[in-house]
Every structure is written in structure tokens, then in C-alpha cells.
Amino acid sequence: MPITLIIIAITCVVSYLAFRNPRLMNDLILWPPAIARQREYYRLVTYGLVHADFGHLLFNMFTLFFFGRVMEGFFAQRLGSFGFVLFYIGGLVFSILPTYLKHRNDPNYRSLGASGAVSAVLFAFILLAPWQRILVLVVPMPAIVYAVLYTAYSIYMDRRGQGNVNHSAHLWGAAYGVIFTLLMDGRVLPYFLNQLVHPSF
Template sequence: MPITTLIILAATCIVSFMAFNNRKLVDDLILWPPAIERKGEYYRLATYGFIHADPMHLLFNMMTLFFFGRAIEPIYAQTLGSFGFALFYLGGLIVSILPTYLKNRRNANYRSLGASGAVSAAVFAFILYAPWARIYVLVLPVPAIIYAVLYVAYSIYMDQHGRDNVNHSAHLWGAAYGVVFTVLANPAVLPHFLGLMSQPRM
């Protein structure tokens, strides 16, 4: 039973729904760099991931977390103990947003929210274990490794050229963190991944 995934999912849904109708709660939790820079409110490097822009933003992130989190949570429990996935997820929130924070430390107009960076970490950790598994993009099944390449290429392009108010940098850093953390936690995953990659199953 992926209990940690369910707890994170429930907590995120509860806080996000509360924040939809509570502007003060959003202001208290959102990543707003000057609050960290001037007031030392470092908790915002994690709490921003528990609020979302709207119900669809929340639904997409939590559905993705549910499917991929429950798949990899047992792996972290085996290698890091009962709190392994919680540690992984919290690290994903922090690491994925750090470059954004450092870039905008003195930008009073910048704000960021949503769990996408940590969710990306979970997806890419899963891909290390099952690169040929099917990931559904809308209704189209795509091999996980192909999805990863397309996702990274799209995120890089949008990070440099996009104007959609989405923090694509967090997606990229979250994905990188997911890979690095997983390899460090379980080095055997790397030869496992390379072995599967040598046996394509399209």
C-alpha cells in the first residue's frame, strides 16, 4: 500500500482546495523570493508545492503523482526505509525550485506554485526502472523513454521561449533530480536501465 503517496496526495488536495478561496493562505505558502531573501521564510521552498493555480492544475499533478508515486514508493522504502519516498518527494520540491529562486531572488513580481517539479522527479525515477513501459499522452500510448526525450526537449524549448506562465525550469530540474537521487539511492538501477535500453520493446 503506497501510504506515503496517498498522504502527500491528500495533504496537497486539502491545502490546495483551502487556498482556492483563501488569498492569504496562498500568499503565506507560495514561492515569493523576496519573502525568503528578506525574511528568511525558507519553508516556502517546500510549501509552494502544496498549492495550485486551479483545480485542473491540481488534478493533473495529483493523478500523475498517484500513478507514478505508488509504483516507485516501495522501491524507496526498500532502500531508504519507511520515509524514503517522503524524503525523495520533499527533495524534489526543493531542488526543482532552487534555480528559479536563485534567478529571481530580488524579483518582487515573481511567484511560483504547484507540485510539478517533484512530480516530474517521480516520473523520471519510474522511467529508470521501466523505460519501455507505456505512458499515455492524452490517449496515445508512448514508450516511457520516448516520452522522457520529448518532455525534456519541450521543457527546454518552453523554458527559453515560452510565455505560458509555467515554470518549465522546475520541470527540468525535477526530472534531473529524480534521476540523480534514484541512482545514488540504488546504484544498481543504472545497469538495470542500460540493460533494458539494449532490448527495445516498442
Template sequence: MPMTTLIILAATCIVSFMAFNNRRLVDDLILWPPAIERKREYYRLVTYGFLHADPMHLLFNMMTLFFFGRAMEPAYNATLGTFGFALFYLGGLIVSILPTYLKNRHNNNYRSLGASGAVSAVVFGFIMYAPWQSIWIFFLKVPAIIYAVLYVAYSIYMDQNGRDNVNHSAHLWGAAYGVVFTVLANPAVLPHFLGELSRPRF
């Protein structure tokens, strides 16, 4: 039973639903870089990930976390101990948002929220273990490694050209963190991944 995944999912849903109708709670928890820079409110580097813009944003992230988190939690706990997956997810929240924070630390108008960076880390950790496993993109099923390439390419393009108010930088850094953390936690994953890539299965 992926207890850590379920706890994270439940906590995120509770906080997000509370914040949908509580502007003050959003203001207290959201990533607002000047609050970290001036007031040393470093907790915002984590709490922003428990807020979401709307129910659909929350549903998409939590569905993805549920399916991939329950697959990956045993792997991280096996190599890092009982709190391995919690450590991985917490690190994903922080690392994925740090470049955004550093870029906007003097920007009074910038806000960011959502668990997408950490969720991306979980997905890319999974891809390191099972690159040919099928992943659904809406109604299309594609190999995980193809999804990874498309996801990275799209995120890079949108990060440079997009105007959709989505933090694509966090998606990219979360994905990179997921790969690096997974390999450092279990170095055998890298030769396994490369070996799997040499044996395509569509």
C-alpha cells in the same frame, strides 16, 4: 499500500482547495523569492508545492503522482527506509525550485506554485526502472523513454521561449533530480536502465 503517496496527495488537495478561495493563505505559502531572501521564510521552498493554480492543475499533478507514486514508493522505501519516498519527494520540491529561486531572489513580481517539479522527479525515477513501460500522453500511448525525450525537449524549448506562465525550469530540474537521486539511492538502477535500453520493446 502506498501510504506516503496517499498522505502527500491528500495534504496537497486539502491545502490547494483551501487556498483556492483564500488569497491570504496563498500569499503565506507561495514561492515568493524576496520573502526567503529578506525574511528567511525557507519553508516556502516546500509549501509552494502544496498550492495549485486551479482544479485542473491540481488534478493533473495528483493523478500523475498517484499512478507513479504508488509504483515507486516501495522502491525508495526498500532502499532508504520507511520515509524513503517522503525524503525523495521533499527533495524534489526543494531541488526543482532552487534554480528558480536563485534566479528571481530579488524579483518582487515573481511567484511560483505547484507540485510539478516533484511529480516530474517521481515520473523520471520510474523511467529509470522501466524505460519501455507505456505512458499515456493524452490519448496516445508511448514508451516511457520516448516520453522522457519529448518531455525534456519540450521543457527546454518552453523554458527558453515560452510565455505561458508555467515554470518549465522546475520540470527540468525535477526530472534531473529524479534520475540522480534514484541512481544514488540504488546504484544497480543505472546498469539495469542501460541494459533495458539495449533491448527495445515497443
């Protein structure tokens, strides 16, 4: 079974159980004081297994399903069978670290969801196929256009600092996806730049 489907299955099961069990949700969610004071470092990963609601879960897993399968093959060729698992877990940790450091002494802060790691997968995919059409809220657009809009929106919303969405994790996840992919194969960058100057719709 593809590793992408295994990640999706585990995330869906754990999220569903956490919807029905507040104690499980509290044990897995990113709560900075639990890491800083109680050294529960596992929360830097398990927060990505729980979601705020079914809509949040569905959006993340839908995105992961379509783009994860492509990137799974890419990383398997370079890191072995579990290369995509390594990449995905790294995305969870890397995307949330700035948030943790910022709120490590804030007992009222919590964060959850796989959005940071999913952003890493999506932006890694965009390096390989920048002009691939993707659906964004039923609107088709080239992946690179979505990347620009997504980044601008996330920066704007992160600076506003309003709402319950962790836009910082989205941005750091996207950055991680790009950096990790380029480190794995330096040929990706010239390929990406060449694709940019040769649009294909």
C-alpha cells in the same frame, strides 16, 4: 495507508483551501523576496502544496498517483518507511532552487505547484521501466519516448521564457529524480541501459 496517498490528500486539501483563501495562497506560494528578506524558507516546500487551478492540481496528483506508488516501494526498501517522503520533499526543494536564485530579488515573481517533484517521481520511474506504456493526453507511448519529448519541450519553452509555466522546475525536478535514484542504487543504471537496448512494447 500508502505515503503517496497521504501526500496527495494533503496537497488536495491545502490546494482547495488556498483556492478559497487568497491569504493562505500568498502565505504558501514561492515568493522569492519573502525567502531572501524574511527568511521564510518553508516556502521552498509549501509552494508545492498549492496550485493555480483544479486542472493543474488534477494533472499533478493523477501523475503522482500512478507513479508514486511504484517509487514509494523502491525508496522504502533503501531508506526506510519515510524514504519516499524524503525523496519527494527533496524534489520540491531541488527543482525550485534555480528559479529562486534567478528571481530572488524580483518582487513580481511567484511560482506554485508540485510539478517539479512530480517530474522527479516520473523520471525515477522511467529509469526502472523505460518501455512501460503510459498515457499522455490519452495517447499511449513508451515512457522513455515521453521522457525525450518532455525534456526537449521543456528546454525549448524554458529558453523562450514565455507563459506562466515554470519549465525550469520541470527540468531540474527530472534531473533530481534521476540523480537521486542512481545514488540510492547504482545497479539501476546498468539495468536501465540494458532495458534500452531490449525494447519491450
